[in-house]
Amino acid sequence: MSAGRLTLAVQKSGRLAEGGFDLLKQSGVKLAYARDALMRRAENVPLDLMLIRDDDIPSFVASGACGCGIVGENVLAEAAARSARVAGLQIVQRLGFARCTLKLAAPLEGPVQSVADLEGRAIATSYPALTAAYLKERGITAEIVEMGGSVEVAPRMKIADAICDLVSTGATLEANGLAAFETVLESEAVLIANREALNGAAATLDLLVERFKGVIASRQ
Ligand code: PRT
Ligand code: ZN
Structure with a gap:
C-alpha cells in the first residue's frame, strides 16, 4: 500500500463484486488493466482495489491492510459479533444494492x-x-x-x-x-472504513463517498 493512496477491499467475484464494480464505474473511477489477480489500480483517482472473498473484508479493514471496503451488513455483523476490532469499524455509507x-x-x-x-x-x-x-x-x-x-x-x-x-x-x-x-x-452493501488506516488518504475516501452519494441519489 503506497502512502497517499486509498486501498478499497472489494469482493473478487459474486453479488457484491458486480454491484461494487458498477458503482465504481458510475462514480467515474477508471481501472487500469492488470494481470494481478489481487490488486487493481485506478488510473484517475489515488485508489487501489484489493480483490478478496467477501468474508475476509471486515478483518482486512479492521487490521488496516485496507483503509476501507465494500461488504454486506450480514457479513459485517457476523464478523463484528466475533471480533471487537471489527465491531469498532464505522459504516461510512449505505450503498443500496445486494439487499x-x-x-x-x-x-x-x-x-x-x-x-x-x-x-x-x-x-x-x-x-x-x-x-x-x-x-x-x-x-x-x-x-x-x-x-x-x-x-x-x-x-x-x-x-x-x-x-x-x-x-x-x-x-x-x-x-x-x-x-x-x-x-x-x-442487509445491504455498505462502505466501511478504518480511519486509523487511511495512510494519508482521508481526502480520497471523502471524494469516493461524495461520488457514491451522487450515483445512489441518481438511481432513486
Ligand atoms: O466467494 P465469496 O465468499 O466472496 O462469495 P459468497 O458466495 O460468500 O457470496 P455471494 O456473492 O453469493 O454473496 C455476497 C453477498 O451478497 C452476501 O453476503 C449478501 O450480502 C448479498 N446477497 C444478496 C446475497 C443474496 N442477496 C442471496 N440471495 N447472498 C446470498 N444469497 C443466496 C442465499 O444464501 C440463498 O442461497 O441466495 C439464495 C437465496 O436467494 P433467493 O433469491 O432464492 O431468495
Ligand atoms: Zn463469502
Missing part, C-alpha cells in the same frame, strides 16, 4: 412454525454468531449447526429442524419446501 434478509425458516407444516418452536431444536446456518445472539436475546436454547453453504437442504437431510439463511426473492426457500417465519437482520 437481502437473514431469516429463520422451516419446513411448511412441520413442527417449527415460530421462534418459540425452536426450543431444543437444531438450526443450520452460515451465520452462527448472529443466530446465537438472536436466540440468546429471546431466551431460546437450540443447537446451531454451522454450514458453509447449501443451508436450505439441511431440513430435508435431517441435519436440522430449521435454517437461518439469506433470502432475496424467496425462490430458494420455496423450491425447498421451506417457509420463513422471522427476520433476524435486514
Whole structure:
C-alpha cells in the first residue's frame, strides 16, 4: 500500500463484486488493466482495489491492510459479533444494492412454525454468531449447526429442524419446501472504513463517498 493512496477491499467475484464494480464505474473511477489477480489500480483517482472473498473484508479493514471496503451488513455483523476490532469499524455509507434478509425458516407444516418452536431444536446456518445472539436475546436454547453453504437442504437431510439463511426473492426457500417465519437482520452493501488506516488518504475516501452519494441519489 503506497502512502497517499486509498486501498478499497472489494469482493473478487459474486453479488457484491458486480454491484461494487458498477458503482465504481458510475462514480467515474477508471481501472487500469492488470494481470494481478489481487490488486487493481485506478488510473484517475489515488485508489487501489484489493480483490478478496467477501468474508475476509471486515478483518482486512479492521487490521488496516485496507483503509476501507465494500461488504454486506450480514457479513459485517457476523464478523463484528466475533471480533471487537471489527465491531469498532464505522459504516461510512449505505450503498443500496445486494439487499437481502437473514431469516429463520422451516419446513411448511412441520413442527417449527415460530421462534418459540425452536426450543431444543437444531438450526443450520452460515451465520452462527448472529443466530446465537438472536436466540440468546429471546431466551431460546437450540443447537446451531454451522454450514458453509447449501443451508436450505439441511431440513430435508435431517441435519436440522430449521435454517437461518439469506433470502432475496424467496425462490430458494420455496423450491425447498421451506417457509420463513422471522427476520433476524435486514442487509445491504455498505462502505466501511478504518480511519486509523487511511495512510494519508482521508481526502480520497471523502471524494469516493461524495461520488457514491451522487450515483445512489441518481438511481432513486
Ligand atoms: O466467494 P465469496 O465468499 O466472496 O462469495 P459468497 O458466495 O460468500 O457470496 P455471494 O456473492 O453469493 O454473496 C455476497 C453477498 O451478497 C452476501 O453476503 C449478501 O450480502 C448479498 N446477497 C444478496 C446475497 C443474496 N442477496 C442471496 N440471495 N447472498 C446470498 N444469497 C443466496 C442465499 O444464501 C440463498 O442461497 O441466495 C439464495 C437465496 O436467494 P433467493 O433469491 O432464492 O431468495
Ligand atoms: Zn463469502
